[in-house]
Amino acid sequence: MSTTTAPLSTTTSTLITNIASLVTNDHHLPGTSGDDPLGRMRNAAVVIEGDRIAWVGAAREAPATDSRVDAEGRALLPGFVDSHSHLVFAGDRTEEFGARMSGRPYTAGGIRTTVEATRAATDEQLAATLARHVREAVRQGTTTLETKSGYGLTVEDEARALRIAEAQVDEVTYLGAHVVPPEYADDPDGYVDLVTGPMLDACALHARWVDVFCERGAFDEDQARAVLTAGIARGLVPRVHAGQLGPGPGVRLAVELDAASADHCTHLSDADVDALAGSRTVATLLPGCEFSTRSPYPDARRLLDAGVTVALSTDCNPGSSYTSSMPFCIALAVREMGMTPDEAVRAATAGGAAALRRIDVGRVTPGARADLVLLDAPSHVHLAYRPGVPLVAAVWQHGTRVL
Secondary structure, rough: OOOOOOOOOOEEEEEEEEEEEEOOOOOOOOOOOOOOOOOOOEEEEEEEEOOOOEEEEEEOOOOOEEEEEEEEEEEEEEEEEEOOOOOOOOOOOOOHHHHHHOOOOOOOOHHHHHHHHHHHHOOOHHHOOOOOHHHHHOOOOEEEEEEEEEOOOHHHHHHHHHHHHHHOEEEEEEEEEOOHHHHHHHHHHHHHHHHHHHHHHHHHHHHHHEEEEEEEOOOOHHHHHHHHHHHHOOOOOOEEEEEOOOOOHHHHHHOOOOOOEEEEEOOOOOOHHHHHHHHOEEEEEOHHHHHOOOOOOOOHHHHOOOOEEEEEEOOOOOEEEEOOOHHHHHHHHHOOOOOOHHHHHHHHHHHHHHHHOOOOOOOOOOOEEOOOEEOOOOOOOOHHHHOOOOOOEEEOOOOOEOO
């Protein structure tokens, strides 16, 4: 009688055990409470196999593995999902920041300063700057990162920004419609034609998303709709910069076009909130921007109470939010935006995943990508309780310990 034996797996397994508090974002897992959106477990353990989560449960029930990591009674949570950043750039806007701190208001016009520097930079310089910021983000617990073009604003410069970005980050967004560049100042509709024509042709293969800054000083509703619908026709999924500088049509347009996210959402009407609550468009809040521009913070409590899915992100960029720290944004959201620590952590993990329409990140559950953050603290609440303290003790990304 013959027998068939399955080939032995060559994938190594790692047990992380003695976890005081585990945030899973999956309240359906055994050992979690059905009414706890964070799906917390006490005295827990996690098994990684390859780049995936293989098992989650009580430490006393953990299976045998090839290696073992003792969490020493600390907290473990999903890697942060930073769903909004602008990291392909050159130059520095320190003087602008200093002037703003002296009382000058923020406007969209400062973007053009970065455009000039970015156009003058080499590919190598842009790639090195991006790599430095990616490393910086990972050190602070970010394991999934989106970034955009938008500082080139020519066909060649936008395309090269996206090529550089796709080599280093998970999610890439085409933002040719960031602002109208100086050479089109007298012909903004001509620039929209460029963004929806030759520039889109050069960029569509390098991006998953299309974005537009629908704001005074940038693009109006008709222009924004033209940009987004052109991107949709080329297979890109829309997202919108909406309601940052004042009330406007951005949120309404985002919901109309089933955008994955409406980002900023600082100035919202009741109709905007209702529209978001009745849609699958995520409201991505960017408190680093309000901190750096001395602007009013979004009212996260209003959105959450209405049932809107909320994400937190850094908006890391050289002009209005030069931070790559998701822990800092969590602390700001709790202190300034009416969020509880639980809500802020969920928004920085599962919320960011929803804004990227991902189910494989932002959770610690079997089958999810093994992206994990170990805190030098017994609870995720310390992210807001101890602002500014470097609490990230270890990071796993795609199942590999990178910090």
